[in-house]
Amino acid sequence: MAEDPIKSNIVHSLEPEVTFLSKPPQIDGVPDTELKNLPVYTFNFVEKSNDQNPLAEANYCLAYGAEFFYLYIEVKADSFICRDRGYQNGDGFHMVLSVPRPGNVPTDEFFVMAFCPQKEPSRAWQKKFIWYHNIDLSFQPLKNTLFEVKKLDGKVGYELLLPWREVYPYHPWLSESIGFNLCYVQAVEKDEKNYFFVVQDDRIQSEQSCRLYTRLSFSPPRLSSGTKTYMILDRNHCNEGETIEARIAGISATPTKDTIIVQINSDEGNVVSRDVFSFDIDDELTKKSFELRTSHLIPGEYKVKWASQISSLSGNISFTVLPKETVTDMSKQLESIKDRISSGSLTTLQFKLQEIKTTMKKLKPYDTAEKLRTSISKFKSVVECAAKGVDIIATKTGIQRRAYRSKIDNSLQPYSIKIPKNMESNKKYPLLVFLHGSGMDDRQVLTEREVDPLINFIELAPFGRGTSNAFSTDHAQDDIREAIDDVIAHYPVDTDRIILAGFSMGGYGVYRTFYENPKIFRALAVFSGHPDLANKWGIPGKHPNFLDEKYLNPFKGIQIFIFHGEQDKNCPFDLTKKLVEMLKKAGARVEVYIDKEKGHEMPGEKIYRSYLQWLKEVTK
Known part of the structure; x- marks a missing residue:
C-alpha cells in the first residue's frame, strides 16, 4: 500500500543482455573478480514517494548458467535499512520473470520474487520468497535460492543466485523467451521511499493484475571444458x-x-x-x-x-x-443423489463441481494438478457416501469449505467454516466471523488451532466475492450477510453472540461491515487494519472514511479489540492511533494493543492470549 509516487525519468538503458557463466559464482554480497566485466545497467525509471527524497545511485548486472539465474544490484550508500516488508517498503527489491506475449503486451504468466535483508527472526520469511505466481499471491519460500547483502566502501551490494528449478519451467535454453522486470526500493528517512524500475509498472505489486516486462537477451552458452x-x-x-x-x-x-x-x-x-x-x-x-x-x-x-x-x-x-472422469460424468453422479443430502450439502457439491470445471480450464501445461486430482477424488467419495445414505458434508466437524446459492444473483458462493469437535446440536454456540486480507480468500484464514476450547466457537471466513475488493464492491457486503445467514440456517449459532474480526484489508472490512450492519455483531476485533482503504485504493464509488467522525456514530457502546504494530508501513500505525482516539470519543469501548517491533502482521503470543481472554469476556 504505497503512497502515491511522484514520477521522474532518469537515463534509459537498452534491453539487458544476460551473460553466460559456466559455473555458479560465490554469493556473499560482493561479486567475484571473474564477474568484473559483466555489463552494468542503470534503472530506466524512478518514482519517489516525496519529491524531496534524496536519490541514491543504483545499477545492476545479470548473468546465467545451466542451473541458475544471477543478479547483482549495487547501490551507493553507507548502510541499508531493514524495514518490515523491505521488498516493497525499502531496502530491498522485487523481480519479475515472465512468459512474454506477442507485441510485449502485459502477461498473466509470471513469477514475482521478493528479497530484502531482515534482522528480526519473526520476519525471516521476508528475506527471499515467491510473492506472486501468475496473478495470485504465493508466499512460497525460495528454499534453494542464495541471497546475501553486504555494505563495503560506501556501497551496498545485493547478490542473488536463483536456481532455475525454483521458477520451473523457465529456462533460457528451453523457453521461447523470458520477460524480465526489476524494482529496487530505496528506504528514505523514516517513511519515504524511492522505486527504481527497469520497466515502469504501477501494477507490479498488485493482486490479480498482469505485469509489464522487457525481454531478456541471453548470450549463447560456451564451455571451455565439460x-x-x-x-x-x-x-x-x-x-x-x-x-x-x-x-x-x-x-x-x-x-x-x-x-x-x-x-x-x-x-x-x-x-x-x-x-x-x-x-x-x-x-x-x-x-x-x-x-x-x-x-x-x-x-x-x-x-x-x-x-x-x-x-x-x-x-x-x-x-x-x-482420472478419466469428465465434468459431465460427475454432474450425472451428483444428479443421482441430490435428494439424499441436505440443501446445504447439495449447493456445496454444486459449487465444488463448478470449481473443478473452472480449474480444468485454467490449468497451464506446466501446472501439476494435485489439488484438482484431490478435489475430484473427494467429490466422488462424498457422492458415493451419499448414495449409501450418509451426508458427510452435513456432519463434518473441523474445517471445510461450503457454499450457498445467493439470493442476489442465484450464483454459488463459497465460505470456509470450522465446526467444533463434539458439537452438540441442542446447544447454541457463539460465531466468530473473520474477514481475510488482500490477495487472500477464505481458505487462508481458518486454522486447526482452537480459538478457545472453553468457549467452542463456530468460526466463519466469508469469501466476500473477491480477494482484493476491500469488502466494498461486487456484493461483498451482501456475501458476508448471506454467509452468516447460511451458517445460522445449518448450525446451532447463538445469534446474540456474533463477533466480527479481520486482518489488514479485513480490518477495514470490519469497520465497513459493522457500519452497515450494526445490529448483527456483539463486538469487533481489528488486526493491522486501515481506516480508509477503499478510498485509498481508488475503488469506484463513495466509501466511508472512518477518520471522518460522521461515520462513527454506530460504534457508540460497541466493544472493539484493536492490535497494530508500530513498524507497519502497509497500513500505517499513525492512522490507527488517530482512529482509536476518535472511536473512544464516539463512545466505543476500545481495548488497544500495540507492539513496537511488529510490522504488518498478526500479534505475537502474549497479545494473542489477551485477545482470547477478550473473546471470552465479550461472549459471556
Whole structure:
C-alpha cells in the first residue's frame, strides 16, 4: 500500500543482455573478480514517494548458467535499512520473470520474487520468497535460492543466485523467451521511499493484475571444458492413459554423447518406470525430446528423477496423472443423489463441481494438478457416501469449505467454516466471523488451532466475492450477510453472540461491515487494519472514511479489540492511533494493543492470549 509516487525519468538503458557463466559464482554480497566485466545497467525509471527524497545511485548486472539465474544490484550508500516488508517498503527489491506475449503486451504468466535483508527472526520469511505466481499471491519460500547483502566502501551490494528449478519451467535454453522486470526500493528517512524500475509498472505489486516486462537477451552458452544438460517436461499433468515428453537441452566443449537416466517414482517412492536416453551434443546448443512411459500409470502424484551421466546436473520434476472422469460424468453422479443430502450439502457439491470445471480450464501445461486430482477424488467419495445414505458434508466437524446459492444473483458462493469437535446440536454456540486480507480468500484464514476450547466457537471466513475488493464492491457486503445467514440456517449459532474480526484489508472490512450492519455483531476485533482503504485504493464509488467522525456514530457502546504494530508501513500505525482516539470519543469501548517491533502482521503470543481472554469476556 504505497503512497502515491511522484514520477521522474532518469537515463534509459537498452534491453539487458544476460551473460553466460559456466559455473555458479560465490554469493556473499560482493561479486567475484571473474564477474568484473559483466555489463552494468542503470534503472530506466524512478518514482519517489516525496519529491524531496534524496536519490541514491543504483545499477545492476545479470548473468546465467545451466542451473541458475544471477543478479547483482549495487547501490551507493553507507548502510541499508531493514524495514518490515523491505521488498516493497525499502531496502530491498522485487523481480519479475515472465512468459512474454506477442507485441510485449502485459502477461498473466509470471513469477514475482521478493528479497530484502531482515534482522528480526519473526520476519525471516521476508528475506527471499515467491510473492506472486501468475496473478495470485504465493508466499512460497525460495528454499534453494542464495541471497546475501553486504555494505563495503560506501556501497551496498545485493547478490542473488536463483536456481532455475525454483521458477520451473523457465529456462533460457528451453523457453521461447523470458520477460524480465526489476524494482529496487530505496528506504528514505523514516517513511519515504524511492522505486527504481527497469520497466515502469504501477501494477507490479498488485493482486490479480498482469505485469509489464522487457525481454531478456541471453548470450549463447560456451564451455571451455565439460558438459551441461538441463531437462523439463512438455507438460506436468496428463489424463490417465496419456504420455508425457521430456525436453532436454545440452552443450559440450567437445563433441560427445550424453546419456540421461530417467526414473519415475510414485508418491510413495516406488519406482514405476526407468528409461535411458542418449543423444549427441557438441559446442552448439542441442535440443531433443523423448517420450516417457506414463500411459500405464494410475491417477496420482509422481516424480521424474533425471541425471546426466557425463555432467553433474540432475533434477526432480513433479507431475500428476488425472482420472478419466469428465465434468459431465460427475454432474450425472451428483444428479443421482441430490435428494439424499441436505440443501446445504447439495449447493456445496454444486459449487465444488463448478470449481473443478473452472480449474480444468485454467490449468497451464506446466501446472501439476494435485489439488484438482484431490478435489475430484473427494467429490466422488462424498457422492458415493451419499448414495449409501450418509451426508458427510452435513456432519463434518473441523474445517471445510461450503457454499450457498445467493439470493442476489442465484450464483454459488463459497465460505470456509470450522465446526467444533463434539458439537452438540441442542446447544447454541457463539460465531466468530473473520474477514481475510488482500490477495487472500477464505481458505487462508481458518486454522486447526482452537480459538478457545472453553468457549467452542463456530468460526466463519466469508469469501466476500473477491480477494482484493476491500469488502466494498461486487456484493461483498451482501456475501458476508448471506454467509452468516447460511451458517445460522445449518448450525446451532447463538445469534446474540456474533463477533466480527479481520486482518489488514479485513480490518477495514470490519469497520465497513459493522457500519452497515450494526445490529448483527456483539463486538469487533481489528488486526493491522486501515481506516480508509477503499478510498485509498481508488475503488469506484463513495466509501466511508472512518477518520471522518460522521461515520462513527454506530460504534457508540460497541466493544472493539484493536492490535497494530508500530513498524507497519502497509497500513500505517499513525492512522490507527488517530482512529482509536476518535472511536473512544464516539463512545466505543476500545481495548488497544500495540507492539513496537511488529510490522504488518498478526500479534505475537502474549497479545494473542489477551485477545482470547477478550473473546471470552465479550461472549459471556
